[in-house]
């Protein structure tokens with residue numbers, strides 16, 4: 456079993472490659488939360504052998520909760536396998552569905568995260584609502600209100616607010632209230648997006664179970680889809696997160712494709728954690 460410290464546009468992971476390991480992983484929720492806290496990472500990504508794909512990919516947030524999808528983590532895992540000499544096309548099974556990855560000429564990994572899910576039951580919401588613009592809002596501590604976010608599931612739940620000014624937005628104050636609102640029975644990731652042009656978006660994401668991160672891949676995908684459904688952007692855009700730029704495309708079959716930078720920082724010794 457090999458473990459790596461990696462990041463995708465600053466979104467920080469421990470990636471554990473268990474494809475050659477014997478037997479199932481025995482990590483508990485507490486083990487995972489402790490492991491991520493000790494190393495100050497956002498998510499744990501575990502690759503296991505899969506009968507139906509090149510690997511089975513599982514994701515845990517830094518609060519120890521397992522989740523359905525992680526766009527940047529999937530990019531990091533695909534990049535690792537490509538560097539390992541794997542074929543240039545890969546498939547991953549995951550709790551969020553089947554995902555595929557291809558190696559681009561630049562060496563970057565582009566992942567197809569599958570279809571954006573748009574029905575209120577798929578987000579999921581606790582009551583029927585138009586997901587183009589939710590009848591939901593949040594009061595800002597200094598006055599004012601954000602309203603009408605789009606909702607999208609990329610295998611994990613997201614809401615995306617189009618905002619005028621990202622710099623002064625108190626994201627860490629409003630993020631926890633949105634995450635825990637009863638409208639979202641599985642909690643929610645919240646994106647705050649400033650549209651600079653129809654193919655240029657500035658984005659910050661307060662992640663469920665991890666807080667404000669330097670980048671969120673599924674959040675970038677959800678932002679493109681939600682903002683396109685509100686008529687604000689095209690189907691392809693460069694999304695600038697605090698930690699880097701993520702190219703995202705929503706194809707005509709409804710699948711969302713994500714690429715961007717990946718860094719392998721170091722190998723980790725997790726014995727004793």
Ligand SMILES: N[C@@H](CCC[C@H](N)C(=O)O)C(=O)O
Pocket residue numbers: 466497498516522523524525526527528611612644662663664665668670671672673674
């Ligand atoms: N950083 C990830 C998303 C990780 C999971 C998310 N916090 C959730 O709880 O759904 C990404 O790059 O997509």
